[in-house]
Structure formats: C-alpha cells, structure tokens
Amino acid sequence: MSTVTTADHHDEHHDHKPTGIKRWLFTTNHKDIGSLYLIFALAMFFLGGAMAMVIRLELFQPGLQFVDPQFFNQMTTMHGLIMVFGAVMPAFTGLANWMIPMMIGAPDMALPRMNNWSFWILPFAFLILIISMFLPGGGPDFGWTFYAPLSTTYSNDSTALFVFAVHIMGISSIMGAINVIVTIVNMRAPGMTWMKLPLFVWTWLITAFLLIMVMPVLAGVVTMVLTDKYFATSFFDAAGGGDPVLFQHIFWFFGHPEVYIMILPAFGIVSAIVPTFARKKLFGYASMVYATASIAILSFLVWAHHMFTTGMPVFATLFFMYTTMLIAVPTGVKVFNWVATMWRGAMTFEVPMMFALAFIVLFTIGGLSGVMLAITPADFQYHDTYFVVAHFHYVLVSGAVFSIVAAVYYWLPKWTGHMYDEKLGQLHFWCSLISVNLLFFPMHFVGLAGMPRRIPDYALQFADFNAFVSVGGFLFGLSQLIFLWVVIKCARGGEKAPAKPWEGAEGLEWEVPSPAPYHTFDTPPQVK
Amino acid sequence: MAKTRSWRWSLPALLLAGQAHATGIQFNMTPGVTDISQQVYALHMTIFWICCAIGLVVFTAMFVSIILHRKSRGVTPATFHESTKVEIIWTAIPVLILIVMAIPATRVLIAMEDTSDSDVTVLITGSQWRWHYEYLDYDIDYFSILATPRGQVEGRLPKGDNYLLEVDRPLVIPTGKKVRFLMTSDDVIHSWWVPAFAIKKDTNPGFINEAWTQVNEPGIYRGQCAELCGMDHGFMPIVVIAKEPDDFAKWVEQEEARIAAIREEEQRLLALRMNIEEQMVLGERVYLAHCAACHQPNGTGLPPMFPALKDNYVTTQDRAEHIKVMVDGRPGTSMASFARQLSLRELTSVITYTRNAWGNDTGDVVQAVEVYEYMQGKGE
Secondary structure (H helix, E strand, O other): OOOOOOOOOHHHHHOOOOOOHHHHHHOOOHHHHHHHHHHHHHHHHHHHHHHHHHHHHHOOOOOOOOOOHHHHHHHHHHHHHHHHHHHHHHHHHHHHHHHHHHHHOOOOOOOHHHHHHHHHHHHHHHHHHHHHHHOOOOOOOOOOOOOOOOOOOOOOOHHHHHHHHHHHHHHHHHHHHHHHHHHHHHOOOOOOOHHHOOHHHHHHHHHHHHHHHHHHHHHHHHHHHHHHHHOOOOOOOHHHOOOHHHHHHHHHHHHHHHHHHOOHHHHHHHHHHHHHHHOOOOOOHHHHHHHHHHHHHHOOOOHHHHOHHHOOOHHHHHHHHHHHHHHHHHHHHHHHHHHHHHOOOOEOOOHHHHHHHHHHHHHHHHHHHHHHHHOHHHHHHHOOEHHHHHHHHHHHHHHHHHHHHHHHHHHHHHHHOEOOOHHHHHHHHHHHHHHHHHHHHHHHHHHHOOOEOOOOOOOHHHHHHHHHHHHHHHHHHHHHHHHHHHHHHHHHOOOEOOOOOOOOOOOHHHOOOOOOOOOOOOOOOOOO | OHHHHHHHHHHHHHHHHOOOOOOOOOOOOOOOOEHHHHHHHHHHHHHHHHHHHHHHHHHHHHHHHHHHOEHHHOOOOOOOOOOHHHHHHHHHHHHHHHHHHHHHHHHHHHHHOOOOOOOEEEEEEEEOOEEEEEEOOOOEEEEEOEOOOHHHHOOOOOOOOOOOOOEOOOEEEEOOOOEEEEEEEOOOOEEEEEHHHOEEEEEOEOOOEEEEEOEOOOEEEEEEEOOOOOOOHHHOEEEEEEEOHHHHHHHHHHHHHHHHHHHHHHHHHHOOOOOHHHHHHHHHHHHHHHHHHHHOOOOOOEOOOEOOOOOOHHHHOOHHHHHHHHHHOOOOOOOOOOOOOOOHHHHHHHHHHHHHOOOOOOOOOOOHHHHHHHHHHOOO
16 A cells, blocks of 8 residues: 555656655545544544443443443443544545545545644544543543533533543544535546436535534534533523523534434445445435435434423424434435345345445334334433434444445455455454344343433343343454454455456446555546 | 342343243333323334334345345346336335324323323422422422442342332322422433333423323332433432322321421430430441442542542531531532431431541531531521
8 A cells, every 4th residue: 555556657756755654644645544544443443442341341240340430431421422533433534535536536635735634633632532531530421412511510620621622523524524525526527427426425525514514513512511611601501591401402403413424424335335246226326315415404403302301392392203203214215225226136245245235234223213213202211221322323333333344345455455355354244243233132122121321230120131232242342353353464465456356346446456556537537 | 149140140041931030021111000101102112013014124125135136146137227106105105104103193292291280299309319309289308319228239238129229218199190290400410210101301400391190000110310410320210109099198197297207306406415426327327328429438539529528628627617518518519418308417417427437536526506507597
C-alpha cells in the first residue's frame, strides 16, 4: 500500500509523498486518510469492545463481583460513546474517503487539507475522553445519552472534558460531511449523472446532509449541559425555569437522525455487495434512492419515540407513534429490493456476501423489533429494558458493524492488492454469526421478563439468560480477533488480487489496478 | 454461596428439561393484573405475530433463493431489475398492516392516559435511590428503600428469593379501585415501573406526571426504577401490595396510628437523654441502610462525588454544620435532606454515630432536642 506498484500509470511522477510518520501526519491523500480512519475505528472497536467485556463479566452472575456500580456506569457510558463516535462513524467515514472518489471517478476528495484535519483531531477527542476516566471520581457515568440533570448538577468534573471531546468529534464529523457533499456534487466524472451514482455514494450523500443538520444540535445540547453545570444557566433545571425533558427533546432531535447516520451507509454497502455476488443488477435502484431519502426526512419527525414515558401530551405521543410506524415502509422496501435482487440470480457465498446476507436477516429482526417498539402502549413495557438493548444491538452490531466488516472484506483486495484468506474469513463469519445471536437474542427475553437496562446487578430470575448472554459476548469478542488477524495477514501478503476480483462486480473502483495506485483518475474517466 | 451454586448448575438442567420453572425463568412479557396491562399484552402479542409473519415471508423468499439460485447449481442469472407493480404492492401492504395496528394501539393509549375519577391518589417522589409515597387522601407518607442486605449483594450471604426486588415498606393500594399516581422527583429523573400494571412513567424533577391503575387481584407486585439515575440505579426496587378494600382500610388505620405514634415518641424524646451506646447501635443500623451506599460502610466515601466522613471537618469539628447538612441536605449535590426520611431518633443517632465511628472519636453525644431546635429555628 505504501508504494505504487503499477507500471502503466502516467501519474507516477507526482507521487512525491513523504515517508514514515510524516506521510501519515501531513497526508492529504484520500486513500491514506481513509486508511487512517479505518485503523482508528478498528482500534476504538476493540477498546469499546473491551469495555463491553467488563460489562458482561460483571453481569455474568447476580451480585457485585468485579466492579463497583459507579465504574460499571462508566463502562456502559464509554462503551456507547466509543462505539458510536469512535468505531462506527469513523469506519464509515474511512470507507467514504477510500471509495467515494474512486466510485465517482474523482482524483481525490474536494477539500484534502480539511480532510487531513478532520481525521487528526479525532484521536485527540478520544484521548481527552479516555483521560477523563482517570480524573478523581472517574469519567462520565451518566450513559451515552447523558440525560440532564444527571449529567449537570449530579455529575462530576469529567463532564467538562466529555463536553469538549464531543465538540471535537462533532467538528470532525461536520468537516467530513462537508467534504463528502462537495466531492459528490462537484467532482463526478463526465457522464456520472445522479441516477448512475452507486448506492453507496447516494446513501453517503444523504448521510452527510443528516450530519450537517444534526451535529450542530448535539454541539448545542452539550454546551447547554456545560453552562447549566458551570455557568448557572437553567436550561434543564425547573428551579430556574428550565425543563429536564427539554434536554431529551434536543438530544433525540440529534439522536434519531444519528441512528440513520449509522445505518444509511450500511444500506449502500449491502446494495453494492448483493448484486455483485448474485451476478444480477440491483432491483429497484430508483426506489432505493427514494427510500433512503424518505428515511432521512422521516428521521427528523420521530425523535420523541425515545421519550414515550416522559409524560408528553397524548396527541404528541400519537403523532410520534404514527410517524415511527411509517419508517417501516421505506425500510421494508429496501429489504424487499435486496431479496428481489437475489431472486433468480446466480449466487456465490464469499465472505462479503455472507456478512451482507447476515446483515439482511439480522437487521430485519432489529427492524421488526423496532416496529414493536413503535406501538406506544407496548413501548411502556419495553422502554429502558434489555428488549431495547437487544433491538439496537441487532441494528448496530449485526447491522452497521456487519456491513462495515462486509465492506472491508469486499474492498480489501482493492486496498492491499492481495486476496484475504477465504478460509479464515469464513471462520470469522460463522463464529461472529453464532456468537452475535447468542449474545443479543436472549436479551429480548430478559427484557420482556422485566430486566431494566444499565443495572450492574439483577434479580435471580434473570440469571440464566445473563449467563448465556455473557458467554455469547466473550465468544463474539474473541471472534473479532480472527478478523484482526485476517486483515493484518492480507495487508502483509497473500494471493495477488486482480483489478476486479469479484466476477459480478460493477463500478469504476474495479477499473483501476489492485492495489489502487496512490493517485487514481487524474484524468476523469468517461462514464457511458 | 451454596445458593449461588445451585442456580448456576440449574442452567444445563433447565436446557435438558426444555422448560423453565425452577427459577421462574420467563421468556415473555407479563399479561399483568389490570385490564389495561392485559390489553397492552394483547397488543404486544398481535404485533409480535405480525412481525413473525413478515419475517417468515421475507426469510423464506431469501432462503429459497439462496438454495435454488446459486451459481454452483449452474443457473444463469435473470436480468430483471425493476417492476413498478411489485414495488407498489410491497409499499401498500405494509401501510395497510400498520393502519390496522395503529387503531387498537391508539385506543389503548387514550385509555391509559385518562386519569379522571380516581378513588385514591398517591404522590410518588423519586430520589437517589429511594421512593417516597404520600397518600393525599390520608395522613400517611413514608419512604420505601431496598431491603436486600448488602451482604447478599457482595456474596457474603446467600441470595434470597426476592433478591433486589424487596423493600422495607411497600406501597399499599386497594383492589378494584382506580388509583391515581402523581409522580415527581427530588433530584434526577427516575422512572416508576411495575410490569404487572403496565405503568412506566418518568419522575421529572420540578414537574408532575400522572398515571393510573385499577388492580383486579390482591397480591404483591414488584418492579424497578427504569431510568438511569446514578450509582445505585439498580438498587431502587418497587413493591406494591394490593389489598381488598376492607384490608386496605385496616392498613390505613394502622399506618395512621403508627405515624401518629412516631410523632408522639418524638415529643417524648425531646425531654429524654439518650446514651451513646444506644445511639451507636441504632446509628450504625441507620448508617448502613441510608448512608453506606455513597459514604461507604467504613466512612471513606467515594471522593470527589461522595466525600469521606472519616476525619472530615464537619463530622469531627463543626457540629452545628453536621446537623444542618443532615436536616437540609446539600442543594446541588446528591446529599439529600434526611429530615423527612428519618425519625428524629434515627437522625440524632446517625449523627452521633458518624461523630464517633471509624476513629472519629469526638465523644460527642448529640441529643434529639438539639436537632429539633435546629428544625424549629428554620421554621420546619
């Protein structure tokens, strides 16, 4: 990856990148920055995962065995923050950096220096967040949703660092999103019209608009938390005329679109992989684009379904119940289109396809439990229990994370120039598939039976399920070490990958050699 | 420990038996004991079966395709990639299903929100990490806190059947009557949840939420706080006892008498001098039940959120401030006022205890009258 190996490239002469650490610090190359994002996301995935292991270790048995409740709350909080902002979002940004210019026939991202900056502030944000755990009193322990007044009056001073870290993450995301939009709007190759864009590009474009619209809202709400805590404002304090529920409205106005920020690019990835391995064109391309846009628009109208128990007026509750149910329609269209794409195709089952198929099944399960959660009277029973934990881990782990893993397997040959080890990849897939279900499926039962989320200890009737879940968790954690090994092995060598390693693949990224040269499409290709 | 082992080994046994009764393992939502909770359960099961049916159709199509339409069977891929007709059908059908589902859901929701014409009203106040129940129709109010001994949590004692789901004073309500709950909080947001009633409502500081129930069956119903409320969020259970109206009336009488007796006792106490031994015994009990979760059994606290009481300036020197903090709390921190929560006798004893435990050794013996005068002085 560090050297240009293709001989036939006219742009070799301006490949004057510095070497060593300077190359990575000062790089403005979309491929280098993409790699940085992906490596960072992988590191955060293991850090956040290690925290999940602490959580599952404590919950393996009833009683307090390993950690005290305060540390347990720090683990759940940091696990959520790191996985959302440190693993899933940077991984998608990494994929966008690597693939979008190559998919639309652009030489690089439109704003390469900003691209460098938006990556390099990210490690510092997480450094600050992680350092906050070593302050006296520990790090943030109010859940990744940081509801006021638990995060204001009743939190410790790590809150200031938490707020600062979230601001930096937000700036990074906004810059990344601006870059994606500017690149896609301005730098498409001649002939690459809107309705020819690969779906990964479309879904990322829509995601980028969501990011630009909601990250400032997150910045606003953390700032209000900061001023409530330190500067005597009362946004969320009834004693000063504020309202703690206002916090939740603002947070979820960010938080719900955020959920789609973490799943729309996944739809794009699956829409690239399924047609490739089914050797058949994507079914309903146009309706896929419209469904993505509808989901994005609806995502601004459903935020209060996270707040059905806060005591909203009944008409507000009804409004949010109906809009939430509506989301099932465009989401259903996507799933049906993928199945129709497979129908009467000629499928093969390489690792990317396996993860994409698992995504479709498991994401659908998560989507269906989402429809159940929309039914407000039933939500009163589900809300804040393990049923919700099961729901969002099905869409985020076996959804978003599986799609990222599928994407990595799919494009690794393009990035490294080597095929990954298919046997190890299949092993990784089957271990992940079995353990992820062992981990998250029993959470539905234990939630319906009445176990609240975010508790370090529980009543005895939840013990058996929790033991299962913990075993599943440890196995899932271990399985990801196989992934790490496959990626390292593939980066270091292996069978030489052709320009187009997948028989049914389509798109400009497969027309450049593998590994992709440091500079691609200096001269725009002509898209017919 | 023996207890812990027995349920751990029951796990394979449960798998073999194929059913779960020994530990009362539960896979599904409780239908509950109210008309509303049963309607909620019915909604839950309806939407569950609808989701299963949709899942079945989608996954069947998918797996048929995976089995039949694979390259290894030598198939040639079809070339179709759109069909407006099909796409309209699979947009319209989900819309219809959702409309069918929305109608009963709306009906149940509106019924749940109608708190008018109630017979009994209870004001529920959450605070870190206990519930306070106040009967607006009677002269009754009390705190309800976790009754599971610390030793069971830490594994030094065998865990009881109702581990973490037991309280010192349960909420008592009459059966067959509409009971209205008003909910608020003294500090952060909590959420009062009893699955058997299908009530889960947040308690927001500074605001009042409403809910109601009408329980058909006498019995003991258990729940938990459902909103993360800080360190001991997992340790603030809810127990509700539903009694027949006659038994409820008797309970009200007894409870009013008990509370009146406590007030009388307080007046008597003012004239009395308690000795240090007596206060240390009671004080330790109160301390372990109400203070130790934050300030720790050995008084070392969890700084900086929960300061150490051992060698603390207030608990070893400033006696007036010590009484003030116990009575008023420290606004803006987790330190709540204990004036309502503890009896005068308990309050006095726990102050004396903290001034003499863990090497604080001030030798101070605080008397009830001293605490009482402070309360009077600020017009309590």
